[in-house]
Amino acid sequence: xxxxxxxxxxxxxxxxxxxxxxxxxxxxxxxxxxxxxxxxxxxxxxxxxxxxxxxxxxxxxxxxxxxxxxxxxxxxxx
Numbered sequence: 001x002x003x004x005x006x007x008x009x010x011x012x013x014x015x016x017x018x019x020x021x022x023x024x025x026x027x028x029x030x031x032x033x034x035x036x037x038x039x040x041x042x043x044x045x046x047x048x049x050x051x052x053x054x055x056x057x058x059x060x061x062x063x064x065x066x067x068x069x070x071x072x073x074x075x076x077x078x
Contacts, residue, residue: 004046007053011062014053016046023049027061032068034061 001019008014017024023043027034043049 005050007050009058011058012065016049025049025053027065029062029065030069031072032065034064034068 001017001024003015004018004023005016006014007016012027012029015026015028017026018040021040023038023040023046025036025038038049038052043052
């Protein structure tokens with residue numbers, strides 16, 4: 001697996017990887033991470049991949065991080 005780029009933003013760390021004919025888009029925030037896999041043939045290069053990460057999609061990712069934190073908090077009783 002190799003790192004092919006990052007997408008700068010103010011919300012979380014976004015790293016792009018290439019591995020086994022797939023792109024991986026990894027979002028990291030604190031203790032949590034989300035990874036999305038995309039077949040290389042579904043997008044035309046890294047620029048097209050970056051364009052998929054819209055503000056609307058990023059808002060959903062951030063909401064999911066909140067949900068993950070709440071779920072984890074329920075089982076470890078913060």
